[in-house]
Amino acid sequence: MSEPALHFASIADIGALYRSRALSPVELTRSCLERIAALDTTLNAFITVTAEQALRQARQAEDDLHAGVDRGPLHGIPVALKDLVETAGIRTTCASRILRDHVPPRDAALVRRLSAAGAVTLGKTNMSEFAMGVxxxxxxxxxxxWAPARTAGASSGGSAAAVAAGLCFAAVGTDTGGSIRIPASYCGLAGLKPTYGLVDLTGVFPLSWSLDHAGPLARSSADAALMLDAMTGQRHPASAQLRGLRFGVMQASGPGVEPDVSALFAAACQALQAAGAELHDVEVPELELADAALLNVLLPEASAVHARWIAERPAEYAAVTRQQLQLGFAIPAVTHVRAQQYRRHLTRQFLTQLERVDALLSPTVAFVAPERDPDLTGTQGALEGLRTGPHNLTGLPALTVNVGFDADGLPVGLQVVTPPMTDHRCLAIGAALEGLLPHARRHPSLA
Structure with a gap:
């Protein structure tokens, strides 16, 4: 396999090469580090590259595998971590000036699990400041x-860009209103927001503790499933037979949906029907209230996290981040409580729909990657998160997969939502859909 092709191989294929001794974890890790050095001046995907640690982990993985110690599919696989995930002895900045010199004494729980699975950590990826979207x-x-003049997405954009560009094979992101799924959609990846609470967030800096999720970004749903297994310490292999599955189609059109996004979503639905699936139009009452409810939960919780720093060190925040955090202090407690009440109502509405169908489908984002990340509290920010944010409120597993490219060659995502704790079924549906759309599996050409 040529070196460029190697960087876009599946995790399973890399593992097979390792175990046949046709490829060395050290060799591949060194090649990934060289690729980061060559491309990251264009992408700006990494804040910290941990080359020495990565090579040390790769040597250990190689020694283990040669000695017959096999820690599973992620053993020796180069991955990356969003820079709000604590790493012992390695700075964790949250892309902020306030934490620019912060070096945690211990690893986050999910990092300990990835280490136990033998993963090789290449470094910490760029993000919006404190995951606030700016x-x-x-x-x-x-x-x-795919288009360096455009954003990779906030706030897990560094993780998404690193995976899409072949700098690593999977990465950890976090998602409070769509921050795994939106960058994954913009970069042509599979990105899963797991069921709320499935991934342990101990050691992950919070944005909004009742909305935050951590999950995988990968080039396929199958790779994302392997990453999720490692992050949870559980293995739940699953496959999906599309024939006979019932899909609820929702929010397929509406304000701001670009024609190519609508067309590619429709083509994916037609492919599912041709494979024997049933499609039904679905509508969730009062869904239009979700964006306001999300902000009325998120902003006060974020303000509580930052109360001391925003009082003592306000000038160290980016201006828009500071403004958004200050908004949270102005939201009345009654408004926050009503948002939480609506949240329960919305969850019941989605669960009712999921008693009638096996999964819900929608476009992930109404448009392809814009030039700049929209403000979280602005009109375009609301439109960007219109289809992702509701599932942070409900905590349901939500996956985006790439279903093709618009006329300018920019990726388009489709979102799959399934009942609580059916994350592997959600990923299996994503893998089956990806299998129907081989034209969607291309990779960016970066000089």
């Missing part, structure tokens, strides 16, 4: 591998 000027925006 890059700090010290770090800047992550650029999209």
């Amino acid at each position: 890059p700090h000027p010290d770090h800047g925006q992550t650029n999209n591998p």
Whole structure:
């Protein structure tokens, strides 16, 4: 396998090469580090590259595998971590000036699980400041591998760009209103927001503790499933037979949906029907209230996290981040409580629909990657998260998969939502859909 092809191989294929001794974890890790050095000046995907640690982990993985110690599918696989996930002895900045020198004494729970699975950590990826959706000027925006003049997405954009560009094979992101799924959609990836609470968030800096999720970004649903297994310490292999599955189609059109997004979503639905699935139109009452409810939960919780720093060190925040955090202090407690009440109502509505169908489908985002990340509290920000945010409120597993490219060659995502704790079924449906759309499996060409 040529070196460029190697960087876009599946995790399973890399594992097979390792175990046949046709490829060395050290060799592949060194090649990934060289690729980061060559491309990251364009992408701005990494804040910290941990080359020495990565090579040390790769040597250990190689020694283990040669000695017959096999820790599973992720053993020796190069991955990356969003820079709000604590790493012992390695700075965790949250892409902020406030934490620019913060070096945690211990690893986050999910990092300990990835280490136990033998993964090789290449470094910490760029993100919006404190995951609020706006890059700090010290770090800047992550650029999209498909079109570097456009964003890779906030706030897990560094993780998405690194995977899409072949700098690593999977990455950890976090999602509070769509921040795994939106960058994954913009970069042509599979990105899963797991069931709320499935992935342990101990050691992950919070944005909004009742909405936060951590999950995998990968180039396929199958790779994302392997990453999820490692992050949870559980293995739940699943496959999906599309014939006879019932899908509820929702929000397929509406304000701001670009024609190519609508067309590619429709083509994916037609492919599911041709494979024997049933499609039914679905509508969730009062869904239009979800964006306001999300902000009325998120902003006060974020403000509570940052109360001391926003009082003592306000100038160290990016201006828009500071403004968003200050908004949270102005939201009345009654408004926050009503948002939580609506949240329960919305969850019941979705669960009722999921008693009638096996999964819900929608476009992930109404449009392809824009030039700049929209403000979280702005009109375009609301439109961007219109289809992702509701599932942070409900906590349901939600996956985006790539279903093709628009006329300018930019990726388009489709979102799959399934009942609570059916994350592997959700990923299996994603894998089956990806199998129907081989034209969607291309990779960006970066010089």
